[in-house]
Amino acid sequence: MNAFLKLLFFLVFWFSGQPVSAQLQIHVATGISLMYTSNPVTNTNDGFISGIHAAVNGRFFKQRSFVQTGVILNVLNQTSLNRLSVFTEEPKIYLLKIPLLGGYQLIKSDDFVLRAMGGGVLGLTAKIEKNNLDLNSESIKDAQFGVKVGGGVDLGYLSVDVFFEKGLSAFYTAKDYTADFITISVGVSF
Numbered sequence: 001m002n003a004f005l006k007l008l009f010f011l012v013f014w015f016s017g018q019p020v021s022a023q024l025q026i027h028v029a030t031g032i033s034l035m036y037t038s039n040p041v042t043n044t045n046d047g048f049i050s051g052i053h054a055a056v057n058g059r060f061f062k063q064r065s066f067v068q069t070g071v072i073l074n075v076l077n078q079t080s081l082n083r084l085s086v087f088t089e090e091p092k093i094y095l096l097k098i099p100l101l102g103g104y105q106l107i108k109s110d111d112f113v114l115r116a117m118g119g120g121v122l123g124l125t126a127k128i129e130k131n132n133l134d135l136n137s138e139s140i141k142d143a144q145f146g147v148k149v150g151g152g153v154d155l156g157y158l159s160v161d162v163f164f165e166k167g168l169s170a171f172y173t174a175k176d177y178t179a180d181f182i183t184i185s186v187g188v189s190f
Contacts, residue, residue: 023061029161029187030054032086033074039177041133043080050086051076053183057099064105068117072097074181078131091129093140098122099148113154121148121165138173145169146181154189161185 035049042049057070074095077088101119108114123144128135150163162185167178 025059025061025066025189027057027059027068027070027159027187027189028055029057029159029185031161031183031185031187032084033076034084034182035076035179036181037171037177037179039172039174041174042078042135042172045080047080048084048182049077049080050084051092052086053097053185055185055187059103059189064108066103066105068101068103068119069099072099072183073126078129078133078135091131091135092127093125093129093135094127096124096126098124101148111156115152115154117151117163118149119147121146123171140172141170143169144171144179150183157188157190159185159187159189161187 031053033051033053035051037043037049051074053072053074055070055072057068059066059068074097076093076095077085077090078093079090099119099121101117103115103117106114106116123146125137125140125142125144128137128140144167146165146167146169148163148165150161152159152161161183163181163183165181165183167180169178170176171179
């Protein structure tokens with residue numbers, strides 16, 4: 001958590017020295033989430049745990065630089081499968097993610113933008129559905145921290161983003177297993 005606070009103070013300090021004419025952009029997206037963990041209870045076949053997510057983010061621009069924060073709801077299966085399977089009847093885990101990212105528009109034209117982003121993310125366990133694995137609030141941490149890097153392409157109002165999140169703190173309480181995430185999103189900005 002200490003690294004997250006350092007990043008927050010750096011971004012606030014850096015943006016406070018910039019000109020006052022900031023631009024706000026709201027971004028709404030949905031997509032596929034993949035989680036990897038080495039926990040043998042939930043990952044019996046060394047695969048990914050599939051899920052979906054929905055996000056609402058705000059981007060605060062200063063020229064081509066920006067800060068992005070928001071809320072992301074991840075709904076994930078509790079165990080890995082040999083294939084991408086997001087709409088199963090399997091019990092789910094609900095996670096709220098709060099990222100704080102710095103970014104830069106590498107290429108910018110009227111109809112095309114290529115963005116790079118990175119920063120920290122705080123994850124909160126919102127709900128764990130009843131299951132046969134004995135996963136509950138005792139076996140999954142209430143809060144997790146990670147670093148997130150990725151990029152995106154804006155085509156007018158439409159955007160596509162890809163992120164990798166490396167878990168830095170334990171996700172599961174047993175042996176402090178971490179969790180890494182890959183997300184692919186499609187959204188709109190206004």
